[in-house]
Amino acid sequence: MSDEELSVECGEHGKSPATFVCQHLPAGENQGFNVGYDPEHPDDAYPDAWCDQCDAVLEQEGEWNDRSEAFADIKMVCAGCYCDIRERNWQQDEDALVELISDSFEYLQARQASFMETYGIGDYERWDWYQENATLVFSNGGKPVVECDVDFVGSFSSSSNTWMWAWANDSLLEPVRVGSRAVRDLGDSLGLLKLASATWAAEPVDGWEMTAVMAKHLGAIGAYRAPSDNGFLHMVVKQARWVN
Numbered sequence: 317m318s319d320e321e322l323s324v325e326c327g328e329h330g331k332s333p334a335t336f337v338c339q340h341l342p343a344g345e346n347q348g349f350n351v352g353y354d355p356e357h358p359d360d361a362y363p364d365a366w367c368d369q370c371d372a373v374l375e376q377e378g379e380w381n382d383r384s385e386a387f388a389d390i391k392m393v394c395a396g397c398y399c400d401i402r403e404r405n406w407q408q409d410e411d412a413l414v415e416l417i418s419d420s421f422e423y424l425q426a427r428q429a430s431f432m433e434t435y436g437i438g439d440y441e442r443w444d445w446y447q448e449n450a451t452l453v454f455s456n457g458g459k460p461v462v463e464c465d466v467d468f469v470g471s472f473s474s475s476s477n478t479w480m481w482a483w484a485n486d487s488l489l490e491p492v493r494v495g496s497r498a499v500r501d502l503g504d505s506l507g508l509l510k511l512a513s514a515t516w517a518a519e520p521v522d523g524w525e526m527t528a529v530m531a532k533h534l535g536a537i538g539a540y541r542a543p544s545d546n547g548f549l550h551m552v553v554k555q556a557r558w559v560n
């Protein structure tokens with residue numbers, strides 16, 4: 317559980333949210349990385365984590381009890397250290413990720429070309445997005461011309477060089493966050509770190525890769541990347557229509 321109230325002073329990462337991992341993970345490598353979401357904080361960016369050995373004990377015991385908790389001997393680490401620890405211990409099928417991204421790009425490229433051409437995207441004076449009803453509106457001379465139903469994918473920050481999924485971003489309204497949870501579920505089922513984890517060290521291209529994965533998974537007709545204060549906001553377009 318990461319708790320806004322609870323932060324730690326880390327020699328490497330400064331003042332950061334406190335997170336909790338089993339005793340085997342901080343110094344471990346390839347120990348596996350299992351997470352448990354607190355039902356009261358289902359969008360927690362740094363859910364409690366434990367290794368595969370701890371997971372086996374937890375399975376034997378059927379719950380967190382004296383024995384499984386003693387074996388895990390949970391430690392507090394900073395959120396920055398948590399991400400490093402996750403990177404070192406998470407095990408996944410790299411080929412599955414590469415294939416998923418490549419298939420997804422192929423899907424999105426074909427649809428994006430058609431979306432841009434059909435609706436003349438790129439030719440409008442301005443665009444505005446509205447979180448309350450999850451729409452993206454392109455307009456000329458103050459008049460809306462094309463309206464799109466969108467889901468936010470997430471944002472790339474060029475100040476911290478990190479990606480954050482929309483579902484994990486509590487500064488966004490629920491209507492634009494909800495769609496991205498389907499990718500988290502996909503990531504959970506495929507065991508892929510980038511899809512399943514709220515935030516991680518990234519490059520700008522990661523934003524397009526995650527956008528392509530979400531577009532294909534949700535059957536989107538296109539995607540849009542909007543500049544933000546310190547990076548980019550990515551969204552997928554589910555439907556588009558001419559206004560009037």
Ligand SMILES: [Zn+2]
Pocket residue numbers: 338339340341366367368369370371387388
């Ligand atoms: Zn462990």
Ligand SMILES: [Zn+2]
Pocket residue numbers: 326327328329330332393394395396397398
């Ligand atoms: Zn740290």
